[in-house]
Amino acid sequence: MAETVGDPFEALSDPNRRDILRLLSTGDKPVAEIAAAMPISRPAVSRHLRLLKDAGMVAERAAGTRRIYHLREQGLAGVHNYLEGVWGLAAARFRLLAENTVENAAGGTPAAPHHPEDLR
Amino acid sequence: MTPAIPAEDVSGSPLTMTFDVACSVEHAFATWTQRIGSWWPRDHTVTRAHDTDVVLQPGEGGRIYERASDGTEHLWGHVTLWQPPHRLSYRWHLGRNPADATEVDIDRELRSRYDKLHDRMLGTRGYRGIRQPTR
Numbered sequence: 707m708a709e710t711v712g713d714p715f716e717a718l719s720d721p722n723r724r725d726i727l728r729l730l731s732t733g734d735k736p737v738a739e740i741a742a743a744m745p746i747s748r749p750a751v752s753r754h755l756r757l758l759k760d761a762g763m764v765a766e767r768a769a770g771t772r773r774i775y776h777l778r779e780q781g782l783a784g785v786h787n788y789l790e791g792v793w794g795l796a797a798a799r800f801r802l803l804a805e806n807t808v809e810n811a812a813g814g815t816p817a818a819p820h821h822p823e824d825l826r
Numbered sequence: 827m828t829p830a831i832p833a834e835d836v837s838g839s840p841l842t843m844t845f846d847v848a849c850s851v852e853h854a855f856a857t858w859t860q861r862i863g864s865w866w867p868r869d870h871t872v873t874r875a876h877d878t879d880v881v882l883q884p885g886e887g888g889r890i891y892e893r894a895s896d897g898t899e900h901l902w903g904h905v906t907l908w909q910p911p912h913r914l915s916y917r918w919h920l921g922r923n924p925a926d927a928t929e930v931d932i933d934r935e936l937r938s939r940y941d942k943l944h945d946r947m948l949g950t951r952g953y954r955g956i957r958q959p960t961r
Contacts, residue, residue, distance in 0.1 A: 799865040
């Protein structure tokens with residue numbers, strides 16, 4: 707798997723880059739075609755493509771003088787896995803807290819003190 | 827039970843997570859909403875400080891925000907559906923760009939197992955606008 711240096715979340719934080727990813731999800735495209743579909747300049751599109759490439763989310767291949775871009779499944783899967791990890795941790799902490807705090811008779815307002823440090 | 831996925835996430839790639847919690851659904855809902863400041867991982871806050879608090883205001887339109895120890899607040903998002911103790915949805919961006927907000931949908935079903943009731947909370951979350959390649 708190719709080494710990636712960029713942050714996939716940084717890559718996803720820009721609406722133009724998300725548009726480029728959406729565009730590429732419909733099929734591989736040369737830079738000119740991507741630029742034609744975007745409201746920003748071609749150099750700006752190239753800059754976004756470079757960032758997406760650094761983050762491992764797209765890759766390119768040469769076809770004659772053209773460069774064809776495509777989505778890299780691993781890049782998007784990485785984002786998915788990361789989010790799953792965050793929510794897995796959050797869910798585990800939630801379960802620990804819910805299962806180890808006292809329920810009051812009035813309908814579930816937790817009675818234990820806030821911020822239990824032993825959950826960390 | 828099929829989780830509701832917002833229409834705008836149809837092109838997205840929602841994460842779905844299902845787990846059992848050994849407590850009443852009322853307690854689970856109360857813990858999720860009133861004590862989110864205790865269970866939400868501090869690494870995923872704006873300040874990342876151990877004493878930062880997270881508040882989820884009850885009711886539709888309720889604000890979800892992070893409050894640092896010096897009183898500074900960072901808005902994370904808003905509650906979009908409030909049906910205690912069964913359903914809860916909110917839209918948040920965790921202090922980042924509001925245009926990047928994701929949906930969180932909590933659902934739960936009761937099921938019987940070994941004559942004991944367990945609650946199941948089912949969360950669905952999607953990040954907008956990204957579609958997994960179908961290839």
